[in-house]
Amino acid sequence: MQRKFIFMRSYLIVFFFFINILQLAAQKIIIKDTITNKAKDTVHFVDQLYDIGDGFRDISRFVRRDTSKKVQGKRSGISILPNINYNPSIGFQIGAKVVGGVYLGDRETTAMSTFATALSYTTRGIMVGYVAHDTYTRYNKWNIKGGVVVARMVALDYGMGMGNTVPTDIPEEEVLNNPQRNRYVNQYTVYGFNERLYKRLSPGMFVGAGVFIELKRNIRTVGDYETTPLDVYSELTDYNASRYNNNGLQFNWQYMTRDNPNSAYNGIYADVVLRMSQPWMGSEQAAYQLQTDFRKYWPLSSTRPNHVLAFWHWGSYNVVGRLGYLDLPGTGRDTYSRIGRGYTAGYFKGNSFFYSEVEYRYPILRNQFLSGVVFANIQTADDRLGTKLFQRWQPAAGTGLRVLFNKSTRTNLCIDYAFGRFGQRGLFLGLNEAF
Structure with a gap:
């Protein structure tokens, strides 16, 4: 009984904690709602917004009954938080994450x-450590x-293609296509x-080149x-x-006018990459893949x-050669594994892959704490x-909630719930917009 009481008390504390955050957030008055190109106006607008850091400070003052009006210092562009995540591919994830902007x-x-x-670990046995930048x-x-x-990856595998039911007399192809x-x-x-290194040619337009090295080891199917x-x-x-390398060079063209990489309000982002796997650089085989990213x-x-209103296209098209099985483009195979929510x-993959998404983003609270x-x-x-690209399509849809973190x-x-075909559905948690 005592244990149940402690649990209920903890639940109520957490419940009222978030209720107070929402109430305090709703009480904030935004003096100016428009973002201009002037840095001064932009900073002024940001000061009127309300994020989780503001919520913790207001709750702390509320608990201490602190009524003093202290002048806040400059907000940091760095967010440090527990890397708690979940989606159907990785299971539950715990770890630490640092994201920032300057x-x-x-x-x-x-x-x-x-x-x-x-640095993170998931209930499916995945362990990941990474450092990424866009400067x-x-x-x-x-x-x-x-x-x-x-x-150390644990990846669900459903074979190639889009779940076709085309009959075949070749048992191996039946296993690979996995209808x-x-x-x-x-x-x-x-x-x-x-x-990758890009040089600006004109406002918003860049060209560049780069190198990639991908070593895969200890490959096996469980069971x-x-x-x-x-x-x-x-x-x-x-x-x-059981093991192979995919190393090579890449040439890039980029056009970028979006106003923010984490949550854009307007503009365009386009990136075209020719990836060339090269045996002389240690790659298992020669292969050329054209990748496109448009937002x-x-x-x-x-x-x-x-x-x-936001639109996203991501594609990867085989020009010549053959990629290794774990490098085939498909659902969740973009840089941050965000394509294909649902x-x-x-779940779907092939030698070539095409993906498009449209998202409607709307405010809930005027100060953008919730959207x-x-x-x-x-x-x-x-x-x-024999199924060609654009011949068979699979859809998905969903909805989500946004809490302004920084x-x-x-x-x-980002908290999303999405569903697709074949009984696929699930909760997707993450930091920053999918695109």
Whole structure:
């Protein structure tokens, strides 16, 4: 009984804690709702917003009955928090994460540079440590982006294609295409490094080149199977099923006018990358893959800047050669594993892959402490049984809540619920918008 009382008391404390945050957030008055290109006006606007840090300070003063009006110092662009996360692909995640943003020049002429680093462990046995950055020098003359990752991965695998039911007389192809969407679990260790350097040609437009190194080791499928999609694909394409390298060069073109990388209110982001896996750099085989990333943001209100309609396209198209099985493009295979909310990572994949998403973002509280989203996406891939790209599509949709975590960098705590076909659905938690 005493244990039950302690639990209820703790629950009530947490409940009223968040109720007070919401009440205090709602009481804040925004003096100015418009963001202009003037740095002074932008800073003034940010000071009127309300984030989780403000909530903790107000609750602390409320608990201490502190009525003094202390002048707040300059807010830091760095957020340090427990890396608690969940999605159907990784399970529950715990760890530590640091994200931040800084301007290396005047805000009127220089984009925000961002960085993130994290160390985490999940209930599926995944361990990940990474450092990533996206840096813009003064006047955006140069853009340098890349990162390092070391991870022990546990990846769900559903074979290639889009879940077709095309009959075949070849048992191996039936296993690889996996029309019943049977689930396999692959384990492997990955060591990755990539770095890209862009030179500005004109306002918003960059060209550049880079290098990528991806070493995959200790690859295996968990369980006792006569054959698996990983084994079939590796045998058909002459890849080592237990270890291989994917190293090479890349050439890039980028166009960027969006106003913020964490939560854009307007503008465009476009990136086209030609990745060239090279045997002379240690890659298992030669392969050329063209990747495209396009994002567009339409502001829907002159007084509520976070009232936005956003569009995202991500694609990866095979030009020539063959990638290793774990490098095939598909659901959740973008840099931050955000494409395809509604499905687990890798649920659909092929030699070529196309994805599009539209998201409606709307304010709930006037000071942007709470906002919401509604989104829908669609994806397609080819397979080895004759299905071509754009021939078969799979949709998903969902809705979510946003909590302003750091107003200096527009960092949101994102809570989404999405669902797709084949019984796929789940909760997706993360920091910063999906795109």
